[in-house]
Amino acid sequence: MVDNKLAQDEAQRAANYEALKSEIESDVSSEIAVKAENATVSENAEINNIAENFREKAVNEVVETEREVERSRFLARISQIVDYIFYVIYALLTIRLLLALFAANQNAGFVKFINSITNPLYAPFRGIVPSLRTEDGFTLALPLIIAIIVYLLVHLGINGLLRIFAHRKTEI
Numbered sequence: 001m002v003d004n005k006l007a008q009d010e011a012q013r014a015a016n017y018e019a020l021k022s023e024i025e026s027d028v029s030s031e032i033a034v035k036a037e038n039a040t041v042s043e044n045a046e047i048n049n050i051a052e053n054f055r056e057k058a059v060n061e062v063v064e065t066e067r068e069v070e071r072s073r074f075l076a077r078i079s080q081i082v083d084y085i086f087y088v089i090y091a092l093l094t095i096r097l098l099l100a101l102f103a104a105n106q107n108a109g110f111v112k113f114i115n116s117i118t119n120p121l122y123a124p125f126r127g128i129v130p131s132l133r134t135e136d137g138f139t140l141a142l143p144l145i146i147a148i149i150v151y152l153l154v155h156l157g158i159n160g161l162l163r164i165f166a167h168r169k170t171e172i
Helices: 005-037 041-101 109-125 142-166
Strands: none
Touching: 041 109, 041 142, 109 142
């Protein structure tokens, strides 16, 4: 047999709480109504002034929020473009790395095409460290790996900077 006394006590306490809360709300509402009916002309003017200030602040906040949302959307679009550009850079450098790793024929058209596209991206990193080569021509181009890592860090830095500008400033 289950003891329901605790559950019944809790239900009774909740009911008493709601009844008391309703009574207090009713008392406060009627007190506000009485004071509002008996307000003087100067009190009514002050009430209207306060209401107008609240209205003006609310409108200004909505306008400011809309500006911030538009700015965030614009910066989000820029971030997407930056992401796309860096993903293309990663892909091209990775293809070049894989072609070197698998000893692709340097005279093949695709290899020449990839090398010509990636040369400007790879040039600052060429010669930083030696590439590891096997006798069969397979090459682990360590400068390419360094280039990919550096571009990744630059990518993260740009996105972090964009996030700072897009972040909504809040006031307390």
